[in-house]
Amino acid sequence: MIRIAKGDRAYCEAFIQSLKARVSENDRSVEDKVAEILKDVRDNGDEAVRRYTMKFDGWAPEKAEITKEEIDALTADCDPAFIASMERAAENIRAFHARQKQQSRIDPSPTGVLMGQRVRGLHRVGVYVPGGTAAYPSSVLMNVIPAKIAEVGEIVMVTPPGRTGKPDKNILAAARIAGVDRVFLIGGAQAVAALAYGTETVPKVDKVVGPGNIFVATAKKLLYGTIDIDMIAGPSEILVIADKTAKPEFLAADLMSQAEHDRMASAILITPEEDLAKATAAEIERQMQTLSRKDIIKESIENFGAIIVCENMAEAVDFANELAPEHLEVCCENPLEYIGKLDNAGSVFLGNYSPEPLGDYFAGPNHVLPTSGTARFFSPLSVDDFIKKSSFIYYTEAELLKAADDIIRIAETEELTAHANSIAVRKKK
């Protein structure tokens, strides 16, 4: 049973602290194991990757890369209705992300001076796709499409070969829809290392994105700086803020759609309406019985779920801003008025007909979102994550001479006389 609590300030703060405790500290023993794998792959390339694949996946394909023809064959019996749904989702994701694309910029001055910044897609990006039960075709779309829009030169997907000897056909279909260029059947820290350092067969990339287990996440963290990585993902959560216009049946369903992800997931409703709170708790009990992942839902709801009864909607907004949830549903009258009130959230779902799964799969905004309170400073995955910028400066002789004394004065104050000299030699001419 989900707890129903009177949400005074002390309760809310303690509850937020208890959710923060879900995030584990750096695990040194995992770091040591991963560091060894990284070094081995850096030094021994494909041979090391193959050795770890044998060890962790139980077998290794003769050739880690699978060809376009093999992908066509493996995806031949995908459900055409599923493929059509994925194609419609991909179209929406493309449309939303296309509008994020930044352009190179120039600031021309009447003096002849030109400054600006060039924006371009990364040369090559790796996308990690977990195997097993966490293999989500929708995540392939969400990770790959922004990279395509950024005009990344080449997108390399890695995914474990799986104990069955066959990669997930729907993952491969999603890779094709999204526009992945190459696919390698490798997983774990060894796959991340292969992407970061390059091997005889795996090309070296500039950035690795995508979810993974603790070994994959640790490999990414240790390699940060050698490559770029996406944000560090922790346990996920949904917060729903609701007033009397909300529907208990919908609220219960939405809370459980997050709770089913894993046993660490958190689903929270905050509302000033005590009747709504009770009705939603009852609905959760009723609907849960019909759901295949009932056991996970029950555990995450009991450990990390809550229905908090607050005084008014202003308190609900304050709680949301403190929690900084990954997903935030606003099931209230005039939901659009909340956009500007909510400071910290990955994605905001407004109104009774914008449930979280609409955003997870279909509407267009990215479902890779900052978790565990990191929405205070991280943003949803976007086209910006797959570009890099360079600034450029073109000065004329006349404008440099006008600036010369200022530059020399600052350089000399900082005791960097070679900086001053670089201007002085031009002034003397």
Place this chain on the structure above:
Amino acid sequence: MIRIAKGDRAYCEAFIQSLKARVSENDRSVEDKVAEILKDVRDNGDEAVRRYTMKFDGWAPEKAEITKEEIDALTADCDPAFIASMERAAENIRAFHARQKQQSRIDPSPTGVLMGQRVRGLHRVGVYVPGGTAAYPSSVLMNVIPAKIAEVGEIVMVTPPGRTGKPDKNILAAARIAGVDRVFLIGGAQAVAALAYGTETVPKVDKVVGPGNIFVATAKKLLYGTIDIDMIAGPSEILVIADKTAKPEFLAADLMSQAEHDRMASAILITPEEDLAKATAAEIERQMQTLSRKDIIKESIENFGAIIVCENMAEAVDFANELAPEHLEVCCENPLEYIGKLDNAGSVFLGNYSPEPLGDYFAGPNHVLPTSGTARFFSPLSVDDFIKKSSFIYYTEAELLKAADDIIRIAETEELTAHANSIAVRKKK
């Protein structure tokens, strides 16, 4: 003497590798020491910060925060000409960065569906400013001004109290020009920890930026995820590509302006002109004698400097793209033609009158740039580093019902039946 080398492919690759070797691997003994400081500050707040300040800085002020009145008094005898130069620099930096500001966006559909993303400045940011000889007022402008333009709620500067008992007056003046809100005289890993966790007196921030020694850098790296950090900075470099229109006197001065930073800095010229190469080497020897940081310049030039003679400008461009230098000068005919050819560089300085110090101090683009080859995937510090985005989705009932079957189909394929249920309960209505 700077080496002059025939730059065939093998030589260039080996040289780039030797520069990469400047970057040290994770140092476990430093990490252990820093981890202990972080934990201590998290648990014991101001008392721990004060204890470490006493230990590492030799003394600690009664009150770590210095007031606006104290700053006014401490900066009273700054050179007015220096202040005026800094104000002109700040104006240029503001103008360039103001054009980076992203706006919140809405995508309205004729169906009534609204999607978009809200952009807002971070709530509170910490800026680390090193003490001692690496105390650069210009860096205060470069780190703080983009945060101001992003409309960060509060900017907290930390800087070591210094063994003299007085903070650097020019650093404080720069903080005032840039618009820092609060200044604390604390430094090292303990200052970063205080900002990340908050103490009784130091407010908790969402992000820490700014350069620092290995303890500061390690603290930032370990706290990544608890807070956001800026990119990881390594040894810096300049590459100059030059044709026969370049002037040896200028080239020599510019190479040394980078070489003087520290003994690990790298300064490289690549040109097809052998005469230019020799003349530049001679100019380096000649000018070096007049420079106060001659010893550092000599050491970094000898260890990490080179003049490479290549076959043609296309090879020079290839080398630049491989090296991905922090600073890249183009001293060539028609320099603007190179903007689109250069894929990987922090900042590009075009023509004979755009030397690196112009960008370091005055022109407007940021001088916090990706170092040591990370320009392959990192970008100059910008307003984007001080904002966060939230996406929002508002669907109508009619549009959700149109999408319902697609969403349910994808959810069921992923075996997430509670996701499907969240749509199904709305469909049944």
